[in-house]
Amino acid sequence: MKINLTTQRKAVYDIILQAHDHPTAADVIERLRAAGHNFAYGTVYNSLRYLTDNDLIRELKLGEAASRYDARTEDHHHIVCIKCGRVDEVMTDVPQQWMEAVAEETGYVVHEATINLEGVCPACKTSKP
Amino acid sequence: MKINLTTQRKAVYDIILQAHDHPTAADVIERLRAAGHNFAYGTVYNSLRYLTDNDLIRELKLGEAASRYDARTEDHHHIVCIKCGRVDEVMTDVPQQWMEAVAEETGYVVHEATINLEGVCPACKTSKP
DNA sequence: ATTGAATTTATACTAAATCTAAATTCAAAT
DNA sequence: ATTTGAATTTAGATTTAGTATAAATTCAAT
Ligand SMILES: [Mn+2]
Ligand SMILES: [Mn+2]
Ligand SMILES: [Zn+2]
Ligand SMILES: [Zn+2]
Numbered sequence A, B: 001m002k003i004n005l006t007t008q009r010k011a012v013y014d015i016i017l018q019a020h021d022h023p024t025a026a027d028v029i030e031r032l033r034a035a036g037h038n039f040a041y042g043t044v045y046n047s048l049r050y051l052t053d054n055d056l057i058r059e060l061k062l063g064e065a066a067s068r069y070d071a072r073t074e075d076h077h078h079i080v081c082i083k084c085g086r087v088d089e090v091m092t093d094v095p096q097q098w099m100e101a102v103a104e105e106t107g108y109v110v111h112e113a114t115i116n117l118e119g120v121c122p123a124c125k126t127s128k129p
Numbered sequence C: 001a002t003t004g005a006a007t008t009t010a011t012a013c014t015a016a017a018t019c020t021a022a023a024t025t026c027a028a029a030t
Numbered sequence D: 001a002t003t004t005g006a007a008t009t010t011a012g013a014t015t016t017a018g019t020a021t022a023a024a025t026t027c028a029a030t
Helices: A007-018 A025-034 A041-053 A096-106 B007-018 B025-034 B041-053 B096-106
Strands: A058-060 A068-070 A077-081 A087-090 A109-120 B058-060 B068-070 B077-081 B087-090 B109-120
Touching: A007 A025, A007 A041, A025 A041, A041 A058, A041 A068, A087 B096, A096 A109, A096 B087, A096 B109, A109 B096, B007 B025, B007 B041, B025 B041, B041 B058, B041 B068, B096 B109
Parallel strands: A077 A109, B077 B109
Antiparallel strands: A058 A068, A077 A087, A109 B109, B058 B068, B077 B087
16 A cells, blocks of 8 residues: 555654654654644554554664664664663674574574674763763 | 572472473463462562572563563573464574674674574474465 | 561552544545 | 545553552561
8 A cells, every 4th residue: 555644654754764863752752842743642653653564664672661763674783882772773784694504403484683782882981980 | 699589489480490482471470370379460570580680590572562581591592483473592693703793883892682583483384374 | 586687468550552432634526 | 515434643541561669478587
């Protein structure tokens, strides 16, 4: 079906497109308010789901309480700073050979691998305790 | 501090030790009931947290709603069958070289990588649609 | 036996997200 | 232009997973 970008969906999409910090639904609502929009709570969730289902954005589950959203739909992974909570992109892809080893080990047909890393970001490395 | 395995904590631990399916807290409560125990809801959660904090078990966040628990504390990963929901172990470790490439790319000090795979398990591969 | 810290219990509460039913929007058909 | 109906939005209730609280209890050390 053709994609129907209503005012609300477009506004939500724009927030995600402009963000570079993988915002949560709560972040999105906050930024919509700041931009003068005041959509119903559920509409924002519906929009995020709609955009996700239509592959315009991606939903990230990084093991935190709330999902985050990402306008980059290419295959990539994420690393979270354990000091400041910052989330960065990991474009380096896992070796195909490793995926094959997993298929071999488990007997599964492997569809995809979601990789969430943890570490200390450059800024936090050089900051006082 | 010395580990204090109360009756409740021991019973919860035993359930996890005997399970090979990475049960959720709800699964644990169900199995405790079946074993004749009827602990307070919160006690099971407290016990799971206590056991996790003391490295007797591991908490898994596989991107599903509820956490799962695992008696295998060695470093390993998981693969979920998209047909039946089964969760299996992935012992094949990701190449150290890849971790180094990620550190290089992101500038992070990388502490750990959590890898959740998805695919179709051997049983579901050969079953009717 | 007495004390007190740790634990368990029952219950209330929270956070994230979904569901529901009424109100609205909006394009197509008359 | 008006009617129709499907899609969408809205406000609010509901669900799920888990945490917080405060009273009751357990239990080891005095
Ligand atoms: Mn990203
Ligand atoms: Mn495991
Ligand atoms: Zn940081
Ligand atoms: Zn399966």
